[in-house]
Amino acid sequence: MPLVRPAAPDDGAAIWAILEPVIRAGETYALDRDLPRAAALAYWMGPDRASFVAEAGGAVLGTYYLRANQAGGGAHVANCGFATHPEARGRGIARAMAEHSFAEAKARGFRAMQFNFVVSSNAPAVQLWHALGFETVGRVPEAFDHPALGPVDALILYRGL
Helix, strand or coil: CCEEEECCHHHHHHHHHHHHHHHHHCCCCCCCCCCCHHHHHHHHCCCCCEEEEEEECCEEEEEEEEEECCCHHHCCEEEEEEEECHHHCCCCHHHHHHHHHHHHHHHCCCCEEEEEEEECCCHHHHHHHHHCCCEEEEEEEEEEEECCCEEEEEEEEEEEC
16 A cells, blocks of 8 residues: 655655656646646646655655635635556555545545546546546536547546545
8 A cells, every 4th residue: 555645845756757648648637748847846736735645665656736626615625636657557546645635635624525627538537536436517528639539528526525
């Protein structure tokens, strides 16, 4: 079972090693596929969010961030982004980070979690989120331009904490 801990400033290289192939593939995040390292890390580890890493065997294999989904009256709903190193997929890293995020969000006073833009063709993620109690509460038709599949839907997922 991986250890999930807050990201430290010196985790930037390990986080970038996870984010770069995800961003370059352009299949799961609505981010510019040419996003430079500094901009990607600023996005992932920005001051408006808490960032975490998952380690196993001394290696950082996954990362996630936690933030308020909205300000003001929507600040009680958390939002997260998750990424697992391509070579570590299928090993329970994302599930461990998700379970950690639920506990962390609750401890920070959040009452629910919402994912605003889950690419519908990302079947492993959609399956995991549904298995962990998320409901699909919205679908935005053809909102994501997948590099291989063309336009695919984006899902809005929600679960109480």
